Amino acid sequence: MSLPVSVLPEQRLVQLRYAMVALGLLALAAAGFSGVELAWLPCLAALALLALVNFMLPRTGSRGALLSGLAADVLALSLLLFASGGAANPLSSLYLPPVLFAALLAPGLAPWLLGALALACYGVLFVWHLPWPVAGGDSAYAFSLHLVGMWWTLALSIALIVGFVSYLARTLARREAELMAARETQLSNEQMVALGVQAALAAHALSTPLSTLTLLCDELAADYGDDPALGEDLALMRGQLAHCRDALARLRHGAEPPRAPEPVLQVLAHQLEGWRTLRPDVVLDTRLSGDEQVCAALPPALWPAICNLLNNAAEAGGGHVELSAEVAGGALALDIVNREGCLSDAQLARAGLAPQVSAKPAGLGLGVMLTHVTLSRLGGTLTLNNDAAGGVRACVRVPLAPAGEC
Structure with a gap:
């Protein structure tokens, strides 16, 4: 069973990587305007490599593509650090987010290997790197630049970790809700x-x-x-x-396909007349509205479901039932109301999801559940609520498949 997810975490990483490339270009531009001396070619090569790898990665969300992208993040960051002071550069803290993302999205041996790669690259930068960028040989300015870099690195790490982990938490919560709905x-x-x-x-x-x-x-x-x-x-x-x-x-014959398209309101009126003959002791007030020329191939299972609701309303409503129907917007809308009694909050919450205790002498408590399942299978909905004017209202919405001439 596959669950729909709006954006996969791997795809979110691709978007995040493009954002980091854009942010890196802005940082290089700001450094250039500030007079900071950088090895521009390695820095631009690192950002270009990251963008190229990101573009070439498949969008299938595979484990290999995910780990390849994170390894490219580590290597591109190493090249940037090599060109800007090595291990002394405060941006070295950015080795942590790729390792964290690997641990969250691909647990197992891969995060350990990626962590080992990050440690190896960081260790090499202690001895092999270009000098720390200094404007005009001013060491005090270099130290001030280092402190500012530490602050920005911390802010960026917090934004990456909190943002991505929060996104993963929302994704997991959504999947859990979808699993619960599928289980129900x-x-x-x-x-x-x-x-x-x-x-x-x-x-x-x-x-x-x-x-x-x-x-x-x-x-x-x-x-x-x-x-x-x-x-x-x-x-x-x-x-x-x-x-x-x-x-x-x-x-x-319940498994037979729907009949030929028929006028919806006309067929509904015919079915209601048939129900009246079976329940002569019940007063049924009907109000039908909408385009009488609308035709649809109505499934046979729809009518027993509506009759179940009418029977329940008749039993609970003291022999008087109100029904209003409208055909509009490609759907049949029915409101069935009895003016006596009410449902508790627990009954409203479980209505249609499980058999209910029936107050009728021969009732099995299955009518509403059968109707709910039938309407769900037909793409419709059933909602029960206590009417403001008294009694209980059952609202039925059934989509009508487009049909040609009747």
């Missing part, structure tokens, strides 16, 4: 696979009892069809059994 998604997917297996077993086990109940219902209707009260109950029973058979059929 994986756990949710595993739960859904387990529920899918149980649903398939339940569908297989319920098929025969449903057929038997349907036959019994037909026989009772034939024998007692003249009784108006009983006939009405039998008609309701037949409708409920038909709904169960349709649910099993949808389960069998």
